[in-house]
Amino acid sequence: MILTEFEKRRAANLIWNAAGDYTISPGFRIYDEDGRADLYWNSMIGASYRHYDWKKLKEFYNSFHETVDQELYENFFWIALENACYGKEKSLRPAFPELRRDYAERKLKNFMPGIAESRDGWITEGHFRRVLGEDSGLPDLVDRKLLSEIELGPELDTEQWIAALSRTLQKYFTYLPGKPAAEQKHRRKLLIPQLFSLLRRKGRRERGTELSPVHQLAIGFSEELMGRGGEDGSPFRTHAERYAAVTEAGLRNYIISYFGLPLYDEARSRELTERYCRGSHSGCRLHFTRGRMQGEEKGFVGRMHREMRAQRERNLQAFHREEARNRAAVSELVRRIRNALLRQMEAETLRSGSGELCASRIFRALYCGDSRIFDRTVPGADGSLSVDLLLDASASQQRRMEVVSAQGYIIAESLSRCRVPVRVWSYSSMGGYTILTLFRDYRERERNEEIFRYFTTGANRDGLALRAVAGQMEESEAEHRILILLTDEKPNDMVKLKSCGEEQAYAGPAAVSDCAEEVHKLRMRGIHVLCVYTGLEEDLPDVRRIFQQSFVRIRSLDRFASAVGGLLQGEIRRL
Template sequence: GSLTDMLSEREAEREERRANNQIWTAARDYSLHSEYHAYNGDGTADVYMNSIIGAAYQCCDFGKLKELFQSFTRTAKGPEYEELVWIALENYAYERSKAERPALPGLRRQYARELVDGAARQERDMEETERLKLGHYRRALGEGMALTEREKKMLDALELPPELTEAEVVERLRDFFSVYYSFVPTVTARGSRSWLRHIRLGRRRNTLGATVRSEDDEESSKGDKRVRGRMSGERTEPEMREYLEEFFGPSMYGTGDLHRIEERLCTGNHWDCMLHFTRGGVTAGKLKNREALVQRSAARRQAEANRKYYMDDVIRNRLTIARLAEKIRNCILVHLDDAMIKSRAGQLDARSVWRAVYLGDGRIFQKHERTTDTELSVDVLLDASASQLQRQESVAAQAYILAESLTRCGVPVRVFSFCSVGACTVVRIYRDYGEEKRNDAVFDYSAAGFNRDGLGLRAANYMLSDTPYEHRLLITLSDCSPNDVKKINPPGGRSAEYQGKAGVEDSAMEVEKLRRMGVRVMCVFTGEESELPNARRIYGRELVRIRHISQFADAVGAVIVQLIGSM
């Protein structure tokens, strides 16, 4: 049945609007008119497959894909071929987009789980296309499936890798149909749009997962005018702010203050970027964004995984904390100046005796005390981009060990992270100076999105410029691989991708600015061997590579001691 068979006309229109919104959000293009929409069996818009359609528009050449779909009208197997193409596009668009779309992995797992569970009873009677689809989503869940040798090869060929160009995607798909079905896709007569009438993936009654369908000519032209009229232009700034608050937590600043901070920081290579500072937590009221709900749930699971990872090796971790704290404490005792402070016992200060007589103030003695609480502060900055997904637990454990060791020495610590989503760099504070009992909040660390290291470091510089501490140390935990979807678009200059050499040089420049401000900067490198040259370019010699947590106290302690010694 059609969408309107299952829902009233008004409900069908509402679901079409929802589908469009889901696609626009994923495509980051509110003027896009998508000819494809995905619906569940009950006619409701499917958030995951619509997100994939939007992502596919962002990274695929739909002109060429249209020709491919059009060629399927010549064969009775057309609907099955279309379904196979969408398996390929789902894999390609997902792999290309997962780093910048924080909720996509969670949405995919949920979609795959429902599809696999729903297929449990029908597995024996499935046709080849359905078995391939089930096999694909089983793989997505990390589960196996008894496939024939031919099916395995087909699935390997269909699961397109993200590094392919748009032209290579179409070429691979053409080869696939030629090799496995002896079908050579060719374009039918010009002007024939019959393929548009009902592109549905697996329209059989027991179809797996959501159905992706295309509009017919008449609906397409009507919808085109309606959609463009209703939603032209990009997502507005208030919409983007709301999206960020639901995803990451409410802003620490009012709109006016935030704009002033952005005017100061979002300049040069970052002039058209946004910032969002948050302490996490949930915004008041019900979350409107389904992605945000999924992301929140994934973040909760990650926090549990972080705590478990730490507790699984708790004895060694506590020893590491004790050793690192001892190294730092000894170094502070040797290098940081004593200060004479008023106290109720110690050496009599003759100039203060009058205070006891007239004010009843007993603090008329002086004694030596280490004033680490007014002299030295340490900020720990975590790279929270999706490139850290494989090592979230390890990064959280290292950050906790650092925070706990410094807390035991009476050193004020702040732990915060950065990542970027769309044009916005998100800075999240887990624990601030003076919050000695909040080290545990560091386990709430989770990775998502991209990393615009230069803007993250610039935000850290801004935060450090407003502290009362004389000696400031910034420790970053990073893989030193700057990579952001938002290009460098300097006013009047040439745009460039924010990755590779451009990203590294921008980050190195921000580290240099921090050092010129008197901030000591060091990096605990969490990346792969191939990124080490980047790390050295950005941070110079103040760089520690930890191959195992057992080295942490000695390696990190040595650099901290060296930096404190040079203050």
């Protein structure tokens, strides 16, 4: 298998993002049979780095080298690690249960025949059947018991985890706990296959197709950067890892090369970061951009830019395939918004202390002390409303890029036709940065198609994104300001949340509380915050906690205009 620099870099990014540390190199990266970085397993490796001592784990893993049952031990190592780490992470990272189920379904559907014929293959298959809530299907009671003992729980620390798995391997096989590889029972070495392997490698080098250090496991294909014998992994690091964002300047340069040139100069960017990255978001940084690249990039970043351009075409093609439906949605949403605005635009006559004298109320000034004896005509809300639309562009939306870009376009186009100033952003986070990409500004009515550049990557720190965009809304001269968040509402970021001198993961209930607090603060400042929710039923309690009743759940584009139109109509009428 030939691994491209792009997939190596992508695997490293998945690990870094899940670990919350862009300087680590745990020693492993996992790929599927096509050489693509595996989303679930690399995320799991990164997450496990936060809970376990990887130096000890690698020493333990190295003790399997050249043993009689090396492949069995390695596969069981990964099953045990996955099960234990998932138990620790599932409440912290709302996306993990869905990623796990998706991986299990794909794995069982496409289980490799050669693996399925081996004992570790059967047991791996049984494990992922259990993940889906099924019976393991293992006919041998010994294997069922073995699987139960391998599926270690989240309560164990590193030493306990190693000890528990060591006991199981000793009980069922020939493994000697606490002994290095040199003292384990070894397989017989055959000179001829080794010589054949060397000749084959020589031929590949001569053809210029030297393979990466990859071997097949029941879970996929493992690239072991530290080598099968435990050597240091630095020679196998990718160019991007050597470039790596280990300094502030390096990380900032990487973010700029990946997402685009900054919207503001360095002084202004620093000022905004200092203003908004406080309290629960201290330690974070902001990058405002229009997504304009500084030039043709090479390597991983260049490949990602090409993927972004390709995704834009896919977004546009998906929109045009359903153009009749989408244009009808725009028309319906325009009608609903205009009806709401017309009601607001109707002039009202109010009792006032100044204006046109109303003779019939003079007696109230004389006998009741009521100075409101004048009539004053108050204009409607025409020209005093602006809308900011904020699109969640985190990796949890990866499968919905075509749908989200269409939804964003429909809302922006409808507001534009109603002459309501609208500004459209997307947000995601990577390496401690929250990235806010501006697609169109208030006066840029002809730039709605820029929304089809929508592309997902990284995590999402919703509270900081809301705070930063609300700060930008101060530029609006409108009397009434609406902020619409289009999201599946799974806040999750690598930088921990700071509260009362303590730190906790920015995920789960803590992140939801942060978002709810931020929305409350914005409403106290007079900003009307709405949510177009695209997530799962199980997360609805979190959405209600954050937005109260000011949200609508969208399951498909079919009723999108009706649902969003009703939400906007109700909010406009309350202005």
